Amino acid sequence: MSERTLPSINLSLCTRCNLCVSQCPELALIMANDGPTFVDLITCSYCGVCEELCPTGAIRAPSSVNWSVS
Amino acid sequence: METDHINQLPIFAGLAQETRLDLARRSYIRALPAGHTLLLEGMPAESAYVLISGEARAFRMNREGRVQILARFKPGDPINIISLLNSDKRNRATIEALSPVTVLVIRSADFDALIARYPDFSNILLHHLADRLAKITDLAAGLSLFAVRARLARFLIELADLSPSSSGWTQDEIAAHIGTVRDVVGRLLRDFEAGGLIQRQRGQIILLDREKLIQAARE
Numbered sequence: 001m002s003e004r005t006l007p008s009i010n011l012s013l014c015t016r017c018n019l020c021v022s023q024c025p026e027l028a029l030i031m032a033n034d035g036p037t038f039v040d041l042i043t044c045s046y047c048g049v050c051e052e053l054c055p056t057g058a059i060r061a062p063s064s065v066n067w068s069v070s
Numbered sequence: 071m072e073t074d075h076i077n078q079l080p081i082f083a084g085l086a087q088e089t090r091l092d093l094a095r096r097s098y099i100r101a102l103p104a105g106h107t108l109l110l111e112g113m114p115a116e117s118a119y120v121l122i123s124g125e126a127r128a129f130r131m132n133r134e135g136r137v138q139i140l141a142r143f144k145p146g147d148p149i150n151i152i153s154l155l156n157s158d159k160r161n162r163a164t165i166e167a168l169s170p171v172t173v174l175v176i177r178s179a180d181f182d183a184l185i186a187r188y189p190d191f192s193n194i195l196l197h198h199l200a201d202r203l204a205k206i207t208d209l210a211a212g213l214s215l216f217a218v219r220a221r222l223a224r225f226l227i228e229l230a231d232l233s234p235s236s237s238g239w240t241q242d243e244i245a246a247h248i249g250t251v252r253d254v255v256g257r258l259l260r261d262f263e264a265g266g267l268i269q270r271q272r273g274q275i276i277l278l279d280r281e282k283l284i285q286a287a288r289e
């Protein structure tokens with residue numbers, strides 16, 4: 001997965017509750033007119049907190065699961 | 071009659087040429103987009119499928135809308151066999167494409183005819199059913215015997231032991247698989263990370279310590 005992968009936000013499910021914006025540990029999200037938006041392509045660490053907390057399941061941050069190679 | 075698409079599917083490796091030819095005659099290929107619902111739970115079972123490419127999942131939803139994922143299918147996996155063999159011939163689960171998929175479709179009447187005529191075809195189905203039964207038994211045992219933390223550890227080990235999957239897993243999907251909810255998965259993943267069992271990188275959950283994970287899976 002590339003360095004710039006970001007979680008996807010389905011704005012049609014978003015209720016603008018602001019939880020993802022307020023709880024993001026990296027301050028990677030701001031609330032724009034049409035819903036939460038990433039401030040840029042690099043601040044988000046893809047930690048999954050927004051996906052975990054979003055009450056409507058609007059945010060998806062899929063991860064593959066692999067063994068460490070070392 | 072071309073049998074190339076049949077020959078490519080390992081599940082049909084043991085079929086005699088005559089069976090392959092008839093199977094090729096009685097089946098066809100469909101390409102479907104990601105998100106397409108192949109089957110709806112409770113509806114009449116009209117076809118069996120074999121996944122040729124892409125990924126799909128089987129799930130059931132309860133009245134509150136909570137999803138329990140029953141299986142995730144990868145290329146080569148047969149789909150909806152049990153529903154066609156059951157006397158009520160109703161789909162046992164909803165099947166959804168997780169990526170663009172190509173499937174081999176065998177209509178119900180053709181499926182029945184193949185079973186009636188070709189013991190080697192029936193034999194393949196028997197082996198498949200035995201595999202499914204073993205998996206469903208494991209799933210049921212896991213749900214009843216192990217705590218959510220242990221189920222998550224087991225599930226992560228299983229996923230990492232499988233060949234690499236083309237699409238990743240969301241916390242929702244993991245939760246639906248192990249019979250819990252998304253925020254519990256999120257908390258447990260953080261707990262595993264703090265304990266040095268896993269590391270999360272952008273788009274990847276990397277399992278670091280097999281021993282610790284196996285121990286967590288037994289607790």
Ligand code: SF4
Nearest residue numbers: 014015017018020054
């Ligand atoms: S937490 Fe979910 S519903 Fe709330 S603003 Fe963020 S995306 Fe929208």
Ligand code: SF4
Nearest residue numbers: 024044045047048050
């Ligand atoms: S994945 Fe983590 S860092 Fe990225 S937006 Fe969500 S909460 Fe913020």
